[in-house]
Amino acid sequence: MNIVSFDNNKMVNYTILDCYTDEPSGLGVPPYIGTYPRYIYGKLISKGYNVTYLSIDDVRLLKKYGNKQPVITEKQRSRIDVINTTKNSEDIVKILENTKKLVVVLGVHTPGKYLSAIPGTLREVQTLVEDIKCEKILTGPAASEFGTQLEGGRKSEAPNKEIWDAIDKNYFDVETFEKIDKYAASGAKLLEQLNFVENRIVELETGSGCYRDIGCSFCVEANKPTSFREQKSVVEETKALMGFGAKHFRLGKQTCIYSYKNGDATELEKLLKPLSELKPLTLHIDNANPARVTKEITELIVKYCTSGNIAAFGVESFDENVVEINNLNSTPETTMKAIKIINEIGAERGENGLPKFLPGINILFGLEGETKKTHEENISYLKRILEEDMLIRRINIRKVVAYPGTELHKRVGDKYVKKNSKYYWKWRNQIRQEIDYEMLRKLVPKDTILRGVVAEVYDGKTTFGRQIGTYPLIVGIKGRLELQKTYDVRITGHMLRSLVGEVNRKV
Numbered sequence: 263m264n265i266v267s268f269d270n271n272k273m274v275n276y277t278i279l280d281c282y283t284d285e286p287s288g289l290g291v292p293p294y295i296g297t298y299p300r301y302i303y304g305k306l307i308s309k310g311y312n313v314t315y316l317s318i319d320d321v322r323l324l325k326k327y328g329n330k331q332p333v334i335t336e337k338q339r340s341r342i343d344v345i346n347t348t349k350n351s352e353d354i355v356k357i358l359e360n361t362k363k364l365v366v367v368l369g370v371h372t373p374g375k376y377l378s379a380i381p382g383t384l385r386e387v388q389t390l391v392e393d394i395k396c397e398k399i400l401t402g403p404a405a406s407e408f409g410t411q412l413e414g415g416r417k418s419e420a421p422n423k424e425i426w427d428a429i430d431k432n433y434f435d436v437e438t439f440e441k442i443d444k445y446a447a448s449g450a451k452l453l454e455q456l457n458f459v460e461n462r463i464v465e466l467e468t469g470s471g472c473y474r475d476i477g478c479s480f481c482v483e484a485n486k487p488t489s490f491r492e493q494k495s496v497v498e499e500t501k502a503l504m505g506f507g508a509k510h511f512r513l514g515k516q517t518c519i520y521s522y523k524n525g526d527a528t529e530l531e532k533l534l535k536p537l538s539e540l541k542p543l544t545l546h547i548d549n550a551n552p553a554r555v556t557k558e559i560t561e562l563i564v565k566y567c568t569s570g571n572i573a574a575f576g577v578e579s580f581d582e583n584v585v586e587i588n589n590l591n592s593t594p595e596t597t598m599k600a601i602k603i604i605n606e607i608g609a610e611r612g613e614n615g616l617p618k619f620l621p622g623i624n625i626l627f628g629l630e631g632e633t634k635k636t637h638e639e640n641i642s643y644l645k646r647i648l649e650e651d652m653l654i655r656r657i658n659i660r661k662v663v664a665y666p667g668t669e670l671h672k673r674v675g676d677k678y679v680k681k682n683s684k685y686y687w688k689w690r691n692q693i694r695q696e697i698d699y700e701m702l703r704k705l706v707p708k709d710t711i712l713r714g715v716v717a718e719v720y721d722g723k724t725t726f727g728r729q730i731g732t733y734p735l736i737v738g739i740k741g742r743l744e745l746q747k748t749y750d751v752r753i754t755g756h757m758l759r760s761l762v763g764e765v766n767r768k769v
């Protein structure tokens with residue numbers, strides 16, 4: 263680990279450049295605001311430094327567009343590379359000139375598709391910061407041994423050591439819960455520098471590591487010992503964040519919320535109850551291991567969280583052979599049981615128009631042992647879910663990235679991705695056509711009113727928006743609505759994975 267060498271001169275200007283992060287546990291791509299920049303900010307201001315927060319969109323706007331938002335015509339899409347600028351955008355030239363230490367937060371370990379943001383790649387960011395004259399520190403997931411990769415199925419990128427003065431995921435020494443407890447609440451002040459803070463969702467951390475002794479073959483969290491953050495610290499941070507205008511939260515930075523404090527329901531209630539008493543507009547969870555799902559904890563989640571909530575199950579494969587070879591966390595039958603429990607307790611429709619709490623399923627292409635039979639098994643289980651009249655909120659399909667350091671990387675690397683990639687479009691499409699579409703129609707029937715949809719981007723004469731929460735459904739609405747405003751939307755139709763709607767009411 264690097265020893266933090268803070269400059270003793272308190273007038274040193276630090277600039278945190280958020281290029282966004284996406285990991286198995288923890289999302290920091292807008293509208294999410296991740297933990298890394300907040301904790302670093304908290305620590306630096308506690309030590310008395312001047313700290314400015316910039317997004318990669320600010321720097322792209324400066325370098326690609328001369329710091330003027332490009333005008334988009336009615337035929338064009340929103341420029342999502344520069345849509346998430348901060349309040350500091352106008353002063354960026356001065357800020358960069360005065361920066362003594364540039365702290366770049368970057369790294370994608372679970373590549374996804376993003377509606378209204380583009381995380382930076384190392385290649386892009388290194389080009390953008392190369393000529394900025396100051397000390398440059400690379401931190402966040404990209405500074406770990408796993409590197410970063412924005413596209414599934416590709417090799418991970420490693421930093422160019424010539425550009426960086428330091429490359430360290432934990433450069434600022436804010437990874438242990440002891441340190442996080444000290445600085446997280448102060449980090450809430452960073453929110454002052456964001457635009458549209460009321461529409462951001464704040465990722466909250468409750469634990470780290472995985473409870474399994476030997477983890478899943480592909481996972482960068484595997485083999486990290488578990489530790490849990492105390493409830494008081496999470497609640498104090500949430501209070502501080504609400505004081506700076508945050509209204510939406512996700513307990514997303516942990517590998518399995520059902521495993522909080524070793525799966526002790528009383529301990530989880532001590533976390534969820536005070537959080538719900540703060541009355542945030544959104545309180546959602548993220549990852550859950552189907553093998554850890556219990557009725558008792560599911561009831562607590564439904565009771566204290568807000569509707570539209572999802573337990574994202576890292577199923578990865580319904581092929582028992584692949585499950586075994588890759589030491590995945592749950593067998594297909596265990597997953598089916600967990601889906602049933604959550605449906606029985608959470609499927610009732612809640613205030614925002616969606617079922618209160620449902621499972622979501624992650625499928626990974628390219629794991630060791632994958633054959634055509636793997637896809638057949640996936641389809642067969644997914645069809646069974648439909649036939650048994652259970653609901654799942656979304657199926658997330660990704661191509662695996664064999665990050666260096668993982669078992670998968672050691673054993674087969676991207677061999678299976680290469681071997682089977684000729685099938686992936688067909689496999690994915692079959693799931694989309696035969697499962698997703700049917701599921702979506704059951705989940706959000708025509709005329710459902712979805713409340714609190716934020717208009718995020720334009721594509722020609724259509725506006726795309728989402729509710730704020732975990733894995734929100736995308737709704738296409740005819741016409742160009744004012745962006746970052748909130749609408750109640752009546753659903754009029756279904757696409758394969760998204761909805762069509764019309765404004766019922768501007769909120």
Ligand code: SF4
Nearest residue numbers: 472477478481517591
């Ligand atoms: S259960 Fe598997 S995927 Fe989940 S954190 Fe542990 S090793 Fe990673």
